[in-house]
């Protein structure tokens with residue numbers, strides 16, 4: 110709760126001291142105003158991190174934690190050079206890199222872990238959700254060989270009632286086997302690409318579609334009132350009346366049997382990894398209808 114920048118943490122104010130946040134590599138809305146991610150120090154990764162490290166003193170920083178593809182906050186796929194650049198900067202200063210793969214891991218992006226898309230091996234990797242689709246509560250923290258060796262001499266003095274719970278772990282092993290047997294990653298990659306291709310075709314008749322992004326079955330469409338200015342359909346973290354165009358779309362979709370989730374002006378399209386092409390096309394046909402609600406706000 111302390112580490113996340115998700116506005117839900119405002120509700121708990123459980124902030125522990127010593128946390129410094131970085132900006133997201135939000136290519137569509139570069140935090141530095143650049144249209145080309147190569148020109149943006151935040152989207153490049155290393156330069157933005159390096160600047161923060163200079164302010165904070167790199168010797169005082171234990172770790173950098175990030176989601177390789179930011180999930181809740183809009184399915185933000187970084188440029189290809191981003192994660193390697195962050196990893197290199199961490200290495201340069203002896204700072205650990207922690208990849209939070211709770212949403213992006215276990216096949217969601219078409220690879221077992223999203224960090225594999227960029228050949229980055231974090232020092233610590235966290236996972237949950239997709240490890241067994243949540244049928245039994247299970248979360249993991251995996252560490253590199255170097256850290257594991259170190260932990261042999263300096264055990265982590267923690268104890269959790271359910272750590273290593275045999276039933277939960279067995280469900281994880283079974284889920285991984287089933288995903289291998291059914292080629293869930295291959296399906297997520299193939300149908301996910303078809304989905305983004307079809308969304309691109311739909312964008313021609315929906316001015317509200319500003320950006321389509323994702324990998325595998327981890328996709329989002331960012332909605333705008335105007336494609337030129339990229340004015341957001343609803344404000345960041347909108348709630349109540351401010352979020353009306355989004356909530357109306359969700360309700361209209363639900364009435365037609367399609368569950369959609371959203372945050373701010375981004376609809377997340379994250380169906381099961383084993384979705385059939387037919388079901389995916391059916392879902393998009395419902396989406397095609399309800400997007401007209403957002404189109405009505407375009408100018």
Ligand SMILES: Cc1ncc(COP(=O)(O)O)c(C=O)c1O
Nearest residue numbers: 176180209211212236237238248
């Ligand atoms: C990206 C991300 N990290 C961490 C968590 C927390 O994971 P857990 O509930 O397994 O502790 C979540 C939960 O939704 C998440 O989405």
